[in-house]
Amino acid sequence: MKTQGETKRNQIDRYVNNEMQGEELAQFEQRMREHVELAESVHFHRDVLQGIEYYFIKELKKDLIQSDIPKPKRNLKTYLAIAASVVVLAGAGLGYYFLKQGEMNPSGLAATYFEPYPNIIAPVSRSAAASSTEEAMQLYETEQYAAAITQLNSLINQNPDHIGLVFYRGVSYLGSHQPEKAMADFENVIEKGEPSLREPAYWYLGLSQLATGQKVQAKASFLRVNEAEGVLAGQSQQILKAIQ
Amino acid sequence: MQQVYTEDQQLIEQIRKGNEKSVVQVYQSFKGGFIHWAQLNYNIDEPSATDAFQDAVVCLYNNIIKGRLENLTSSLKTYLYAIGKNIIRKKLHQPVMLDKDDLWIVEHLKAEPIDSFAANERQQLVARLMETIGEPCKSILRLFYFKGFTMEAIAKEMDYKNENVAKTQKLRCITSLKKMVRDKFSGGDFYDD
Numbered sequence: 413m414k415t416q417g418e419t420k421r422n423q424i425d426r427y428v429n430n431e432m433q434g435e436e437l438a439q440f441e442q443r444m445r446e447h448v449e450l451a452e453s454v455h456f457h458r459d460v461l462q463g464i465e466y467y468f469i470k471e472l473k474k475d476l477i478q479s480d481i482p483k484p485k486r487n488l489k490t491y492l493a494i495a496a497s498v499v500v501l502a503g504a505g506l507g508y509y510f511l512k513q514g515e516m517n518p519s520g521l522a523a524t525y526f527e528p529y530p531n532i533i534a535p536v537s538r539s540a541a542a543s544s545t546e547e548a549m550q551l552y553e554t555e556q557y558a559a560a561i562t563q564l565n566s567l568i569n570q571n572p573d574h575i576g577l578v579f580y581r582g583v584s585y586l587g588s589h590q591p592e593k594a595m596a597d598f599e600n601v602i603e604k605g606e607p608s609l610r611e612p613a614y615w616y617l618g619l620s621q622l623a624t625g626q627k628v629q630a631k632a633s634f635l636r637v638n639e640a641e642g643v644l645a646g647q648s649q650q651i652l653k654a655i656q
Numbered sequence: 657m658q659q660v661y662t663e664d665q666q667l668i669e670q671i672r673k674g675n676e677k678s679v680v681q682v683y684q685s686f687k688g689g690f691i692h693w694a695q696l697n698y699n700i701d702e703p704s705a706t707d708a709f710q711d712a713v714v715c716l717y718n719n720i721i722k723g724r725l726e727n728l729t730s731s732l733k734t735y736l737y738a739i740g741k742n743i744i745r746k747k748l749h750q751p752v753m754l755d756k757d758d759l760w761i762v763e764h765l766k767a768e769p770i771d772s773f774a775a776n777e778r779q780q781l782v783a784r785l786m787e788t789i790g791e792p793c794k795s796i797l798r799l800f801y802f803k804g805f806t807m808e809a810i811a812k813e814m815d816y817k818n819e820n821v822a823k824t825q826k827l828r829c830i831t832s833l834k835k836m837v838r839d840k841f842s843g844g845d846f847y848d849d
Binding site: 466 | 676679680683684706710711713714717718770776778779780781782783785786787797798801802815827830833834837
């Protein structure tokens, strides 16, 4: 049963949205004339709705302005990122197949989709004079995640603003079955990171959330991957369909 | 005999269904022509013409979502130019003559500059508070008030159990927004509903 407050709110909303007619409309307007508080509530409600509309139309105008700004040409890093996502996708098709067959739970799906993101920050020279970052990334490339994490921790302590290192530590955590720690790193990357890592960060965050059984949160992350409209969007949509 | 504007009608259908890329497509398709035409005919610079055209596209979108533009009786270009002319007239105070077709469009659609959508202090405050409202409120309000989705469609989109859950959530969001407005305005001069 509706309370008196709900009924009043509903009436105000219907009045503001021009959904009242005839006798009901006349009676409501009469009540507004007699009760100044009701009239003010109506004005307030109308202002709130118009304010909401105003906000969104300004957002649309911003989108139009944004569409006039030429998109930057892809740099080498972006091409590497695309190549990386192709690697990620290699596992994706298989995972989707299994899930469709009803043979896999979300954490199993995360494990199947997981592929380490290629090293795009410090190509490993394999020379004797390799830098600390190269050493860490060499461990990462050879999937020695525990050792890579130790090295990356040390590097991040020295340079906390190097968001690329945080990203690879997140991938290493996920690769070594520590999704909670991975999530913290990916959230950090998303919050502070550079745009080129945003999409893969959401992707791996989604996988980490799947690995911990957080389907709702994973869904939100994969939706963000979709919004980026990058190369991971198609596979992200497949996961979304599959986990629904 | 009424001409059929199939391609334009399809674009409108896409916009009505919530495809925002179609709005940008309309904007980019007609922008260059409008700016050139506006500069040629009125005493305005390129940024002003661009701004007027952006407002015209926003108005067109709003009219489509609000159901004021169901079936085209002119081309999309004619609608956009008529709305754009009205905006140049009102916002840039230019002496623009509207012909019979323009007048019909302006009278049947909302064709005002977007600044006049919200004029008072409280509406401006609500718009500012929308920046901070967070999820899921922003998405629900966007789908309902900006994209014209039904509560049933919102429930589906947001993965709610049914439309009543979506309605309740929307009500909570509005109530929360109202509380934020009241908190900003001192004295509690609004009726507590």
